[in-house]
Amino acid sequence: MDWGNIFGNAVGEIISPTTAAYALAAIGLGIHFGYTGLLNFGQAAFLLIGAYGFAIPTLAGAPLIVAVLCAIVCSVIFAFILGIPTLRLRADYLAIVTIASAEVVRYIVTTTGLTDFTGAANGLSGFKGTFAAVNPIPEGTYGFGPFTYNEYDWWVRIVGWVLVALASVLVFLLMRSPWGRVVKGIREDEDAVRSLGKNVYSYKMQALILGGGLGSVAGIIFILPRAVQPANYTTGLTFFIWTIMLLGGAATIFGPIVGSMIFWVVLSLTQGILYGAIESGALSFLSTTQAGQIRFILVGVALMLLVIFRPQGIFGNKKELSFSV
């Protein structure tokens, strides 16, 4: 078993753009669930809308800024569509409607009738030009050990993690502000906030838009190292983001970031060790495909144990739990 390679891959996951994208999506979900108490089970839809909202205009020849703005505007519109019917209802209705809407948008981008726009089941590729063009890093390979990447890969990582840092600062400042106190009040007791004359519906909508917007930016980061494939945006994606958020702690600043790093490092380690053991014959009765599936069985079990035994996550404070419904 090549331990150096296994650990190298695992350590590389710490700063990978995928980790950054999941962290950003989990920060957005943290605003929804951790701070406001909204049960959004459709975060994958915001990533999907970010991805297509960026890729489609770029492929049509739009400049980078226009494409990014388009992605964000689309996610705001989607948040309105999602929020208007459901934010007045009880929490579990929002859960069912968000998960249903996420599937609806996925069915829509996968339908063959829209192949010219969305590429149907094949997805989209070839949209990296405008982002690579603004890369200030000269061509070449940089870094050391497991962190050796070419200029494009570094550019994606730097932009991804700067955005994660900016989002964390934004959430930190917002949650110290009067706005943050109101949404946390909504999480604790909606009626109490309403009795103070606050428009709960409007605050919930703002939180949904903000977290969804972060989700769509995460969607852009997620596709920059790969192609857009509709099969990536199943409810599984949403549940992984939930696991990451709950792992770190829902209502915390560093929780989503550390949660995402742990999630991907552990996934990479278990994959490396299982595949290594299979190659060396120690687990010859398993196939590599089955080894990949064991990891997701573990994700499910980890999510259950986490919610039962440590619902506040690694960093969380048990008093700040939005499980009160």
Added chain:
Amino acid sequence: MIAGIRLGRATRLTTMLLAVIALCAGLVIGSGALSASASTAPAPTPTPTEEGDFTSTYTIGGILRDGDNLVAGAEVTVEGDGFTETATSDDSGRWSVAVPGRGEYTVTLDVETLPDGVELRDPDRASATVGSDEWLTNTITRSFPLGVDTRQTTGFFEQFLQRFVAGLNFGLLIALAAIGITLIFGTTGLNNFAHGEMVTFGAIVAWVTSVLLGVNIFVAMIVALILGGVFGYLNDWLLWKPLRRKGVKLVQAMIVSIGLAIALRYLYLFFIGGDTKTMNVGLSDAVVLGPVRITTGSIISMALSVIVLVLVGLFLTRTRIGKATRAVSDNPSLAAASGIDVDRIIRIVWVLAGSLAALAGVMLALYRQVSWDMGFQVLLLMFAAVTLGGLGSAYGALVGSIVVGLFVELSTLFIPPDLKYAAALVVLIVVLLVRPQGILGRKERVG
């Protein structure tokens, strides 16, 4: 009913943990025996990593299907980099070509080899390309949307009747599983996201007994019904009862059910593999009833669904336990105060829900085929049905299910069939907008 074994809270949680560990250990040991039946078909990769899959061969493949019918015997040619190979789709419509590397290829479907009456929905899309930058995993899928030959279409009214019967069948089948969801919600307040996996469980049990072991399908149905009940009982005994004792909140419990759903789903994938299993049990003969063509399997499934639903209705309204169930559903504290053993009722509800879900799974297996995520695919439709009818109301679930089933099938008359599930979910959102408590729901249930 088996009398509840009195165990302390700590012991119960330990039992639960041990069960989870035993499950994982069992799966590692059991995989050796089952890996022979595990397929070599393109494995679903839920979150492709940048490195992709680690299997050594690169393949391009897909499934040819015309609506719900799998198309066998059609030829697909893959060309590129001086490489040419032709694959023929097998009985499950599946074709795949192993290619030498991560290059660019052109995939062409030979339209001449399609069966009569089946043609490409868009005649200009007989070929597709695979780009060299698409090889994020080692398997690339290309689909060729097929449609009914438009020159042979029947009149609108015949199509409507055909779809109506199919919708009624699908709706009754959803109702079987949805009643379980609504009873569990009514008595415990839990939105059980692992209900789809109970449906898959029934389908897999029926597939193993009827196809692998060659037992008669009706015997397999009874086996699935019994094992489904046992599965429901174990769910409650090992997981939900200890969690209720621990005082776990409802939202927390809902997320636990999501974790359970993920774990079970990948466990099924681990054991049966990612390909679709066909249920060839001799129930796919077509019967022509006036303008409607229907399979014997569908007729049996509809008849059985109606009988079982009537029995469940009688159980809920006429028997002592059924009345107690409704009492617990209305007000658990009051029910407990009037001498009803609430825990026992919840246990019965779980067994009933497990059996009904397993039965729905068997029928779904006859209606479509068996696959590891089949239950999850219909889970949202079941939730839509339950929410449409009004959460917690058993009759509401029945009405909602039939509305969803009819809507799914009838919508294909106007919109592309690959959007039919989307249409049903859109209806759910619209209904919540105008009547949030659902069709038969009570107003106070809405927050």
